[in-house]
Amino acid sequence: MSSERSAIILAAGLGTRMKSAKPKVLHEVLGRTLVGHVLRSVRAIRPARQIVVVGAAADQVRAHLAEVAPEADTVFQDKQLGTGHAVRIAMDANPDLQGTVVVAFGDAPLLRSSSIAELVEVHEKKGNAVTVLTAVVDDPTGLGRIVRDNEGNVLRNVEHRDADLTELAIREINSGTFACDADVLREQLDRLSTANDQGEYYLTDIIELAREAGHTVGAVVVDDPTETLGCNDRAQLAELRRILQGRINTDLMKSGVTMDDPATTWIDATVKVAPDVHLHPGVQLQGATAVDSGAEIGPDTTLTDTIVGAGAEVVRSHATQAHIGPGAHVGPFAHLRPASKLAERSKIGAFVETKNLEMGAGAKAAHLAYLGDVTVGADANIGCGVIVANYDGVKKHRTEIGEGAFVGCDSVLVAPVSVGDGAYIGAGSTIVKDVEPGDLAVARARQAALTDWVAKKRPGTVSDQAARRAKGEAGVSEA
Numbered sequence: 001m002s003s004e005r006s007a008i009i010l011a012a013g014l015g016t017r018m019k020s021a022k023p024k025v026l027h028e029v030l031g032r033t034l035v036g037h038v039l040r041s042v043r044a045i046r047p048a049r050q051i052v053v054v055g056a057a058a059d060q061v062r063a064h065l066a067e068v069a070p071e072a073d074t075v076f077q078d079k080q081l082g083t084g085h086a087v088r089i090a091m092d093a094n095p096d097l098q099g100t101v102v103v104a105f106g107d108a109p110l111l112r113s114s115s116i117a118e119l120v121e122v123h124e125k126k127g128n129a130v131t132v133l134t135a136v137v138d139d140p141t142g143l144g145r146i147v148r149d150n151e152g153n154v155l156r157n158v159e160h161r162d163a164d165l166t167e168l169a170i171r172e173i174n175s176g177t178f179a180c181d182a183d184v185l186r187e188q189l190d191r192l193s194t195a196n197d198q199g200e201y202y203l204t205d206i207i208e209l210a211r212e213a214g215h216t217v218g219a220v221v222v223d224d225p226t227e228t229l230g231c232n233d234r235a236q237l238a239e240l241r242r243i244l245q246g247r248i249n250t251d252l253m254k255s256g257v258t259m260d261d262p263a264t265t266w267i268d269a270t271v272k273v274a275p276d277v278h279l280h281p282g283v284q285l286q287g288a289t290a291v292d293s294g295a296e297i298g299p300d301t302t303l304t305d306t307i308v309g310a311g312a313e314v315v316r317s318h319a320t321q322a323h324i325g326p327g328a329h330v331g332p333f334a335h336l337r338p339a340s341k342l343a344e345r346s347k348i349g350a351f352v353e354t355k356n357l358e359m360g361a362g363a364k365a366a367h368l369a370y371l372g373d374v375t376v377g378a379d380a381n382i383g384c385g386v387i388v389a390n391y392d393g394v395k396k397h398r399t400e401i402g403e404g405a406f407v408g409c410d411s412v413l414v415a416p417v418s419v420g421d422g423a424y425i426g427a428g429s430t431i432v433k434d435v436e437p438g439d440l441a442v443a444r445a446r447q448a449a450l451t452d453w454v455a456k457k458r459p460g461t462v463s464d465q466a467a468r469r470a471k472g473e474a475g476v477s478e479a
Contacts, residue, residue: 002098002099002182003099004048004097004098004099004100005045005046005047005048005099005100005101005102005120006047006048006049006050006051006094006097006099006100006101006102006182007042007045007047007049007050007051007101007102007103007104008051008052008053008087008090008091008101008102008103008104009035009038009039009042009050009051009052009053009072009104009105009106010053010083010086010087010103010104010105010106011023011025011035011052011053011054011055011061011106011107012053012054012055012056012058012077012080012086013025013055013056013080013107014055014056014057015027015056015107015231015232017232017233018231018232018233018234018237019233019234021057022057022060023056023057023060023061024107024231024232025061025106025107026057026060026061026064027231027237029109029237029240029241029244030241030244030245030248030266030267030268030269031268031269031270031271031286031287032068032109032268032269032270033064033068034106034107034108034109034231035052035061035064035065035106035107036064036068036069036109037108037109037110037111037269038104038105038106038107038108038109038111039052039068039069039072040113041104041111041112041113041115041116042102042104042116043113044113044114044116044117045100045102045116045117045120047102049073049094049097050069050071050072050073051072051073051074051075051090051093051094052065052069052072052073052074052075052106053074053075053076053077053086053087053089053090054074054075054076054077055076055077055078055080055086056080058074058076061074062074073094075089075090075093075094076089077089081194081200081201082194082198082200082201082202082203083176083200083201083202083203083204084189084192084200084201084202084203084205084206085192085200085201086203087103087185087189087203088189088190088192088201091182091185091186091189097182098182098183099181099182100120100123100124100179100180100181100182101179101180101181101182101185102116102119102120102177102178102179102180103176103177103178103180103203104116104176104177104178105176105177105230107230107231107232108175108176108177108227108228108229108230108231109231109240109244110226110227110228110229110240110243110244110247111175111177111227111228112222112224112227115133115220115222115227116177118220119131119133119177119179119220120179122218122220123179123218123220124179126216126218127216128179128181128215128216128217128218129180129181129184129210129215129216129217130178130179130180130181130184130185130188130206130207130210130215130217130218131178131179131180131217131218131219131220132146132154132157132174132175132177132178132204132207132217132218132219132220133175133177133178133179133219133220133222133228134146134172134173134174134175134219134220134221134222134228135172135173135175135221135222135224135225135227135228136171136172136173136221136225137171137173137225137228138171140160140170140171140172140173141160142160143160143173143174144157144158144159144160144173144174144176144204145157145158145160145163145167145168145170145172145173145174146170146172146173146174146219147167147170148172153217154207154211154217154218154219155207155208155211156205156207156208156211157174157202157204157205157207157208159196159197159198159202159204161197161198162196162197172221173228174204175222175227175228176203176204176228176230177228178203178206180206181215184206184210184213184215185206187213188205188206188209188210188213189206191209192205192206192209193205226243229243244269245262245265245266245267246262248267248268248269249262249265249267250262252267252273255273255275256274256275256276257273257274257275257276257277257278257279258276258277258278258279259279260278260279260280260281260299261280261281261282264281264282264283265279265281265282265283265284266283266284266285267283267284267285268285268286268287268289270287270288271285271286271287271288271289271290271291272289272290272291273285273290273291274291274292274293274295274310275293276293276294277291277292277293277294277295277296277297278295278296278297279297279298280296280297280298280299280300280301281298281299281300282298282299282300282301283297283298283299283300283301283302284301284302284303285297285303286302286303286304286305287304287305288305289303289304289305289306289307289308290307290308291303291308292308292309292310292311292312292326293310293311294310294311295308295309295310295311295312295313295314296312296313296314297313297314298314298315298316299315299316300316301314301315301316301317301318301331302318302319303318303319303320303322304319304320304321305320305321306319306320306321306322306323306324306336307322307323307324308324309324309325309326309327309328309344310326310327311326311327312324312325312326312327312328312329312330313328313329313330313331314329314330314331315329315330315331315332316331316332316333317330317331317332317333317334317335317336318334318335318336319334319335319336319340320336320337320338321337321338321339321340322336322337322338322339322340322341322342322354323340323341323342324336324342325341325342325343325344325345325346325361326344326345327344327345328342328343328344328345328346328347328348329346329347329348329349330342330347330348331348331349331350332350333350333351334348334349334350334351334352334353334354335352335353335354336348336353336354336357337353337354337355337356337372338355338356339355339356339357340354340355340356340357340359341357341358341359342357342359343358343359343360343361343362343363343378344361344362345361345362346359346360346361346362346363346364347363347364347365347366348364348365349364349365349366349367350366350367350368351367351368352365352366352367352368352369352370352371353369353370353371353372354370354371354372355371355372355373356372356373356374356396357371357372357373357374357375357376358374358375358376359371359376360375360376360377360378360379360380360403361378361379362378362379363376363377363378363379363380363381363382364380364381364382365382365386366382366384367384368384368385369382369383369384369385369386369387370386370387370388371386371388372388372390372391372396373388373390373396373397373398373399373415374388374390374398374399374400374401374413374415375398375399375400375401376401377401377402377403377404377405377421378403378404379403379404380401380402380403380404380405380406380407381405381406381407382401382407383406383407383408383409383410383411383427384409384410385409385410385411386407386408386409386410386411386412386413387411387412387413388412388413388415389412389413389414389415390415396415397415397416398415398416399413399415399416399417399418399419400417400418400419401413401418401419402418402419402420402421402422402423402437403421403422404421404422405419405420405421405422405423405424405425406423406424406425407419407425408424408425408426408427408428408429409427409428410427410428411425411426411427411428411429411430411431412429412430412431413425413431414430414431414432417431417432417433417434417435418434418435419431419434419435419441420434420435420436420437420438420439421437421438422437422438423435423436423437423438423439423440423441424439424440424441425440425441425442426440426441426442426443426444428444429441429442429443429444430443430444431443454467455467455468
């Protein structure tokens with residue numbers, strides 16, 4: 001028997017019950033599409049080839065696979081005539097497949113890599129022609145039943161709608177995942193018929209056909225029945241997401257991550273969280289986010305494709321494609337947009353928005369600022385209400401703020417402009433020219449006062465009465 005291994009993923013259906021223009025297998029569950037999860041699981045057996053059967057919205061599926069699994073090949077199923085038909089198309093398109101072929105549904109994201117590996121190990125060790133992954137469930141309604149003889153040998157699979165009363169009482173169900181000898185699979189696919197309630201070619205019929213042909217058939221029962229769950233509608237998609245959430249959170253907590261409220265903590269399967277990280281309620285970590293040891297995230301924080309250094313704090317904030325350095329502090333209510341890079345011990349405070357920012361070590365913008373396309377030197381201080389005006393309506397321009405510089409409150413830096421090391425900007429200034437190191441720049445109109453303007457222009461008003469009282473004028477009411 002050849003030692004080669006391959007995988008066929010069935011992903012041709014549109015999934016009409018999803019009520020979506022997007023094919024079912026492209027709907028996402030915590031960082032990956034349904035088919036993306038399945039492809040990752042089958043990689044546990046290191047398949048020489050991964051073949052995805054596409055059909056409805058094939059161009060969308062192919063485009064997605066080109067991004068997440070460029071090594072996968074696709075074959076097109078024009079008419080959906082059943083799972084057996086789909087596998088036959090894949091085998092016909094790859095006539096040189098040998099060894100073990102794993103077949104799995106593309107909408108089963110909870111299937112563990114370890115279960116696929118165990119299925120193949122048992123299949124090959126026992127020399128089976130066909131081995132099916134099964135589970136024992138409390139409610140098998142609508143699912144194919146695994147029929148065994150008195151010695152426990154697998155005889156056949158029977159679909160729910162084709163089962164008699166005795167078979168309906170069986171609680172062991174077929175997951176739809178198989179390991180097959182490639183030659184036996186080809187042989188039995190040619191023998192499939194449509195003599196069933198749906199008039200389709202059932203892949204599951206190869207169990208009985210292979211046994212009748214004298215081949216050895218076996219089964220591996222998974223400990224966790226949720227691994228076999230597929231997805232047909234949005235409600236089931238939400239349930240899959242909830243189950244995977246529980247798995248991910250439990251694994252992280254066992255690895256040393258603290259979660260105050262796992263029920264409100266949502267972490268993608270693609271995220272990395274180190275031990276001794278503390279996650280508060282309402283945290284969402286998405287995409288390629290990675291959080292280093294000792295960091296504290298939340299509450300109510302969403303990080304997407306963001307790197308968080310050791311000991312950093314991020315409170316009630318959003319960050320996308322940002323880099324938060326060790327010991328840095330972000331929030332509350334900060335928004336870090338793409339390419340925001342915060343060095344160690346830097347601070348982005350309340351209601352500060354950043355984009356394409358390089359924040360030096362120890363630098364801070366504590367509140368109410370916009371920092372876009374700007375480099376801020378180490379230990380610089382950006383005051384409240386500061387705006388970097390980086391966009392002229394056509395192009396973005398960059399601003400440089402030097403080490404140890406101080407930008408006073410309510411100032412506007414009109415890019416491109418440079419503020420030198422140690423320079424000061426007076427509060428309320430609009431800076432349009434470079435400021436040399438160590439200089440003080442003040443760019444605001446000189447204050448002027450028109451004496452008794454209120455008494456002359458607003459006589460009898462509340463303001464006029466208040467001013468007269470303040471001046472101690474006689475006859476002014478205290479009411």
